[in-house]
Amino acid sequence: MAIRTEPFVLNMGPQHPSTHGVFRMRVTLDGEVVVDVEPVVGYLHRGIEKLGETRTYTQIIPLTDRLDYVASMTNNFAYVLAVEKLAGIEIPERAEYIRIIMAETMRISSHLMAIGFFLNDLGAMMTPVLYMWREREKLLDLYEMVCGQRLTYNYMRIGGVSQDVPEEFMPALKKWVAEMPRFIDEYDQLLSQNEVLLARTKGVCILPRDTAINIAASGPVLRASGVKWDLRKADPYSIYDRFDFDIPVGTVGDNYDRYWVRMQEARQSVRILEQAIAQLPEGEVRANVPHLLRPPVGEAYGHIEAPKGELGFYLVSDRSIAPYRFHIRPPTLINLTALKDMVVGWKVADLIITFGSIDVCLGEIDR
């Protein structure tokens, strides 16, 4: 005789170890099987867009640090690029290279965190994370050298960066870049063929290619589904057209592909870093930009390939010292649209790792 079951609703979060911040999922379950999931966000909403409308263009830079705080310099980068596009500002060569170095080290740092916590969600409690943190810690030391901060850097400026890197920075960076491939090999050896990881992630929670495009997924989530779309190649900003690197693409779009794409991207970032260090020119690091910038009347949408996807800034100027409208396109909020497509029909435990595989950052979702 079949046992009669009925669906019930479970609130996962806002305080839950698997939610990577204050995030709530309203999950409808039939036994252990997920029938429906609705993300509930906003617990960390600080009104950054509204705050931006009352600050000068330069004063907004520290606000952008508080978006995706795992890769905050990338947010600085996206924002200053959008302002430079709006105001038509050229920046010195050396500053371009320093920005690329920062953006790519940030990408590695963010991907290491993503992979580490993904494994954490799988049940490999803290060990992989600590391995990942070992390398990330050295990166934080590097950032501390250039701007004195370890989390919210406020390093980039409209027209360049706030100051040149100190003498001890380049030797330390070179040492880190030289060591990194060996560490990635080590992670690969530890994880990529691990039987538990394969069993839990291969073929699990697939995001089909067409759905990924329709929900405008971006970053590793989109590429894992087999779409070769990386803004660094598709719409090269800054000086990315000068570097030689590949775009890793997944085949099916399951949880394993999302893990794998991040691992490979870290390798490609090392390649870019090697080239950037070799080509780094001497010179100025900041163009002459007025402190109270008044961009011409108009609008600009600047976007970059942040570690988590397409990070965009939409700015409208009315020629005053503050933007008339300041909008942030958060990649992980839009990637979250896919969560339901991926997990319906799978178990609760798969829901947790799939959420981890999107690699969300609540600072960015809630703004």
Place this chain on the structure above:
Amino acid sequence: MTTALKGEQVARTITKALPDSVAAADSMSVVVASQSLYQVAEFLKNTPELDFDYLANLTAVDYMGYFEVVYHLVSLEHNHSLVLKTRCHGRDKPTVPSLVKIWRSADLQEREVYDLMGIVFDGHPNLKRLLLWEGFVGHPLRRDYL
């Protein structure tokens, strides 16, 4: 490099298929009348030489006299982009059609615009506040909200 399509050029293509739908066009963008927005969006997505399959960004701007909803469209196939806009008037219940049926990425973004700007997206399957709580009074991103 993503080619930004000229607004006037796309406007001509749209007008040929859907007369009277384009309200204005310049080199940067196309502004369409809100009552024909849905048809234009369908046309932009389904015409093979345009093929806008990716709605990258959706937001709105409050110009006091009217609200402007801005759509940043990309075609991954052709690697070109377009800025599509529409306008709605009135501050009580400004309404534009929802595009969730065409691009599902509009889902959370339309909810966000509704929440913070107070624009109603007609036809949205689940239009409720996204970032603020139910029962919050007002829409903070409007210019007259202090």
